[in-house]
Amino acid sequence: MTQEIRVRFAPSPTGPFHIGGARSALFNWLLARKLGGKMVLRIEDTDRKRSTPESEENIKAALKWLGMDWDEGVDVGGPYGPYHQMERLDIYKKFTDQLLAEGKAYYCYCTPEELEAERQALLKEGKMPRYMGKCRNLTPEQRAQYEAEGRKPSIRLKVPADEKIVVHDLVRGDVEFDSNGIGDFVIVKSDGIPTYNYAVVIDDHLMHITHVIRAEEHLSNTPRQLLVYEALGFEKPVFGHISLILGPDHTKMSKRHGATSVDAYRQKGYIPEGLDNFLALLGWAPSGEKEIFTMDEAIKEFSLEHVAKNPAIFDFKKLDWINGQHIRRMTPEKFFELAKPFMIQAGYMTGDETGEKLEWLKKVIATAQTQVDYGAQIPEKVAMYFSDDFDFENEEAAAVLKEETVPLVLRSLKAELEALPALDHDAVKGCFKKVQKGNKLKGQQVYMPVRVALTGNQHGPELAEMIPLMGLERVEKRIAKSLAKAGIGL
Numbered sequence: 001m002t003q004e005i006r007v008r009f010a011p012s013p014t015g016p017f018h019i020g021g022a023r024s025a026l027f028n029w030l031l032a033r034k035l036g037g038k039m040v041l042r043i044e045d046t047d048r049k050r051s052t053p054e055s056e057e058n059i060k061a062a063l064k065w066l067g068m069d070w071d072e073g074v075d076v077g078g079p080y081g082p083y084h085q086m087e088r089l090d091i092y093k094k095f096t097d098q099l100l101a102e103g104k105a106y107y108c109y110c111t112p113e114e115l116e117a118e119r120q121a122l123l124k125e126g127k128m129p130r131y132m133g134k135c136r137n138l139t140p141e142q143r144a145q146y147e148a149e150g151r152k153p154s155i156r157l158k159v160p161a162d163e164k165i166v167v168h169d170l171v172r173g174d175v176e177f178d179s180n181g182i183g184d185f186v187i188v189k190s191d192g193i194p195t196y197n198y199a200v201v202i203d204d205h206l207m208h209i210t211h212v213i214r215a216e217e218h219l220s221n222t223p224r225q226l227l228v229y230e231a232l233g234f235e236k237p238v239f240g241h242i243s244l245i246l247g248p249d250h251t252k253m254s255k256r257h258g259a260t261s262v263d264a265y266r267q268k269g270y271i272p273e274g275l276d277n278f279l280a281l282l283g284w285a286p287s288g289e290k291e292i293f294t295m296d297e298a299i300k301e302f303s304l305e306h307v308a309k310n311p312a313i314f315d316f317k318k319l320d321w322i323n324g325q326h327i328r329r330m331t332p333e334k335f336f337e338l339a340k341p342f343m344i345q346a347g348y349m350t351g352d353e354t355g356e357k358l359e360w361l362k363k364v365i366a367t368a369q370t371q372v373d374y375g376a377q378i379p380e381k382v383a384m385y386f387s388d389d390f391d392f393e394n395e396e397a398a399a400v401l402k403e404e405t406v407p408l409v410l411r412s413l414k415a416e417l418e419a420l421p422a423l424d425h426d427a428v429k430g431c432f433k434k435v436q437k438g439n440k441l442k443g444q445q446v447y448m449p450v451r452v453a454l455t456g457n458q459h460g461p462e463l464a465e466m467i468p469l470m471g472l473e474r475v476e477k478r479i480a481k482s483l484a485k486a487g488i489g490l
Ligand code: GLU
Pocket: 009, 010, 011, 012, 044, 200, 213, 214, 215, 218
């Protein structure tokens, strides 16, 4: 039997859930689903100052919203729990005791001030700052002396000198590090809490993780982790460090470039299908040209061999385009649900509408589905059904109304519309035909001024669709307003 693939996503709940984190989670999830493996969600909450329960909830909610589930971990449990690191302190302690007993780790009593002084001294000599091993060989008397002074020790791992440490990375190939650049590092802080590089190894080992897939930012941590694997005699997992995400200007993606949290995109009305598709393309691509795909399609094709080594560029325009493509694929019901909060916020609906009003709202909202890339754009696309406040989009649009035939077109259309028993798509279309034929005009000469007079824009939804939704009263008001603005009488 081949070994079961077990991956994990191990976020630190220290702030808004970053899209980079979501991308790491997604690659792990795709791999697990592709290979019939298990996905573990572990919460790395050892940073006591910065970890919050709200952040953890936010991460879990965002993962669920993006459609990523986990087979083991926080909330769902599993055979290798607990899945919060702060609930595993006794587990780490067992291994620490073992390392101390074997002489592979030692107590360090240096104060932060002493460590800083050492750092500065090394920097001055042009050397790489690292711990030089002052407490490596303390005698029992020296230790007792420090203890008597009330110093609280941290625990450091003894790092062997002159060793080449090679990370065999699935994405980046072999990456070499020199143990001399590392120095004995802290595995347990003076408050008894393990450091990331230490706890992560014990957890990945005990949770039987086979593949550690995480962001490139962690590559420099990996040699330290390999040293811990060695010291504890654990078998190593496979590593894969996925590329940095850069902003459009090729510097590290940050708030300067735009929103970086999953929540910000959710709040702007991006949809999970769109964001997932976009995130998947940050470092991976299915074979062929296909850029729009569902997660089921991505699962079928995903492989770490096709994860690129070069940095992924966060292209906001591409995100909008991809999201727009997925919006087109939504059912009208889902699109309506997406629109609702934005429409309520714009004051265009209350959310309590029923009957005819609700049916009308549904039709109005449906007109935006082909026009928007994300939910927050919906109100502006339907504003014309709710208010008569608008401007010409530009000089060119205003100029359309100056054409000689415009008063005739608008006057005849008004008369035709007023003569209808009811406004519906086909009847309105019929009116346009009559106006055009009756006055021997070209289509453009009719449609364009009507469009501009009604919306101020030269582009928009089909007029025969728009006019029945707008209603005769508003149509007439808007025409009058445009003409007044353009200084034309009918
Ligand atoms: N807690 C670490 C982070 O959020 C996990 C890194 C890892 O996957 O090993 O960055």
